[in-house]
Amino acid sequence: MLEVNQLQVAYRKQAIIPDLTLQPLQQGQLVSLLGPNGSGKSTLLKALAGLLPLKHGSVRLNGQNLNKISFEQRAQHVVYLPQSLPASVHLRVLESVLVAARASALSADAGQVHLDQVMMLLQRLGIEHLSMHYLDQLSGGQKQLVGLAQALIRRPRLLLLDEPLSALDLNYQFHVMDLLRQETHEHGLITLIVLHDLNVALRHSDYAVMIKGGTLLGEGTPATVITPAALADGYGVETRIEPCSRGMLQVLIDGLQAPVR
Numbered sequence: 001m002l003e004v005n006q007l008q009v010a011y012r013k014q015a016i017i018p019d020l021t022l023q024p025l026q027q028g029q030l031v032s033l034l035g036p037n038g039s040g041k042s043t044l045l046k047a048l049a050g051l052l053p054l055k056h057g058s059v060r061l062n063g064q065n066l067n068k069i070s071f072e073q074r075a076q077h078v079v080y081l082p083q084s085l086p087a088s089v090h091l092r093v094l095e096s097v098l099v100a101a102r103a104s105a106l107s108a109d110a111g112q113v114h115l116d117q118v119m120m121l122l123q124r125l126g127i128e129h130l131s132m133h134y135l136d137q138l139s140g141g142q143k144q145l146v147g148l149a150q151a152l153i154r155r156p157r158l159l160l161l162d163e164p165l166s167a168l169d170l171n172y173q174f175h176v177m178d179l180l181r182q183e184t185h186e187h188g189l190i191t192l193i194v195l196h197d198l199n200v201a202l203r204h205s206d207y208a209v210m211i212k213g214g215t216l217l218g219e220g221t222p223a224t225v226i227t228p229a230a231l232a233d234g235y236g237v238e239t240r241i242e243p244c245s246r247g248m249l250q251v252l253i254d255g256l257q258a259p260v261r
């Protein structure tokens, strides 16, 4: 489980996350991290990934305090995929995924990821036809899918994904969310994923956390967190949340309040 207690994160003297405590997140849960622009979602992910120092508080993964272990040990268990697309190095897709797999392994043995494993993952992501293409010759969405392959091949315990759907078309968005949920459930990962599409969060996640100004607005099942009151408070949007003809909840926008800052 992932325990976040009294977390405080700042850029210089500006506190972005003043004091955040979450209910423990369980293995096998796909968790949506929601909130308006500038609310601190990326900052939270970076802090969990160990890329930003904590002013105060702790992050524990299965009882282990992540602030107290080396970067190499952390990299074995925690994988973070940033918002920006992977750097366009002149490397083939297949090679880049193999390199990613080996980067997180401490010993040479643990780094033995086989080509067929990589090919199977590329196939599951629907990009096996790109395996011999160069990264710097891919489209934005294709690069994002390769970034996901690089993250998933490492089989972390904690997977942190910052807007991994932002460059994907509708078909790939649904496909990727299905795959992430399957991987999360099958391998007992904790997957924390920043999303702006609340309908995707409602449909695909097991749990949701909504923040604003680095402060918790709600946590729980998506249907209990994504409510008209929370969306008015968090995003300044007037909404209804209603089941579609197939019974799935969706957010309908009725109007806007003044932009929330």
Ligand SMILES: Nc1ncnc2c1ncn2[C@@H]1O[C@H](COP(=O)(O)OP(=O)(O)OP(=O)(O)O)[C@@H](O)[C@H]1O
Pocket (backbone or CB within 6 Å): 011, 016, 035, 036, 037, 038, 039, 040, 041, 042, 043, 044
């Ligand atoms: N390197 C930095 N130095 C100083 N302030 C920063 C830095 N990065 C982000 N911030 C500030 O921290 C706040 C939170 O930013 P963050 O990127 O975490 O928000 P976010 O919720 O991920 O936003 P978005 O949805 O727009 O990606 C913002 O006010 C931003 O201006």
